[in-house]
Amino acid sequence: MQDLRLIIAANLVDLRKKQGMTQLELAEHLNYSDKAVSKWERGESLPDITVIKAIADLFGVTVDYLITEEHEEPAPAADPTPVVKKRVSVRTATAVTGMSILLVCLIATFLFFILCYAIPGAHLIYRLLPFIYALPVASIVWLVLNSVWFNRRRNYLIISLLMWSTLLGIWLTVLPAINLWLIFILGIPGEAIILMWSGMKFKRKPKVETSDTPSQE
Numbered sequence: 001m002q003d004l005r006l007i008i009a010a011n012l013v014d015l016r017k018k019q020g021m022t023q024l025e026l027a028e029h030l031n032y033s034d035k036a037v038s039k040w041e042r043g044e045s046l047p048d049i050t051v052i053k054a055i056a057d058l059f060g061v062t063v064d065y066l067i068t069e070e071h072e073e074p075a076p077a078a079d080p081t082p083v084v085k086k087r088v089s090v091r092t093a094t095a096v097t098g099m100s101i102l103l104v105c106l107i108a109t110f111l112f113f114i115l116c117y118a119i120p121g122a123h124l125i126y127r128l129l130p131f132i133y134a135l136p137v138a139s140i141v142w143l144v145l146n147s148v149w150f151n152r153r154r155n156y157l158i159i160s161l162l163m164w165s166t167l168l169g170i171w172l173t174v175l176p177a178i179n180l181w182l183i184f185i186l187g188i189p190g191e192a193i194i195l196m197w198s199g200m201k202f203k204r205k206p207k208v209e210t211s212d213t214p215s216q217e
Contacts, residue, residue: 007069008052009043015059016041024090028151030054093149100145101138108134125172132172135165156198163190 016026023041027034030051039045047055049063056063065071111130119126139162146154167187 004067005043005046008046008066009041011066012055013041015061019059029058033151093145097142097145097149100141104134104138104141129169129172132169136162136169139165156194160191160194163187163194
């Protein structure tokens with residue numbers, strides 16, 4: 001078993017490097033963490049058969065190629081499948097995500113100035129509401145883009161931020177209501193559901209088409 005691990009590890013490293021992929025990129029293609037990929041490449045663990053098949057399909061080789069030390073045919077030198085060819089760089093994906101969130105902040109700032117001049121006597125809390133509601137809006141933007149380009153495990157954190165920022169916005173909007181702070185109690189079972197959901201182990205389904213998966217430049 002140890003020999004098989006080392007053989008798969010060596011073949012995986014070779015195929016990945018020939019495609020110019022990083023461990024993070026490969027992990028994103030397979031819906032696994034880069035730590036798992038690192039363990040496979042060091043021979044510390046062995047991917048299951050479904051993952052081995054997904055890796056073989058990704059690099060345009062057979063399963064037998066991955067588990068064999070001596071190969072009759074050379075490994076693909078470049079771009080065997082459209083999966084590896086069509087990638088959005090991590091830098092580009094990060095930049096687009098950052099600019100989208102900053103655009104939400106820009107709109108919030110614009111609304112803040114409008115409120116300052118349109119309602120000069122308004123309480124400071126109400127003037128700051130655009131920034132408060134910018135948090136859940138930015139969370140939604142982040143959630144969508146993270147689901148498309150990045151590690152989806154981060155979605156649980158984003159959903160948690162979305163929930164609490166929404167509750168905060170509702171609370172500050174109706175600040176005169178003395179007991180409305182009780183609305184935050186709703187966040188307790190909500191957070192519990194998110195934590196339980198994040199702890200559930202779903203069967204990972206390898207990506208068949210990942211043309212939007214970011215790569216690292």
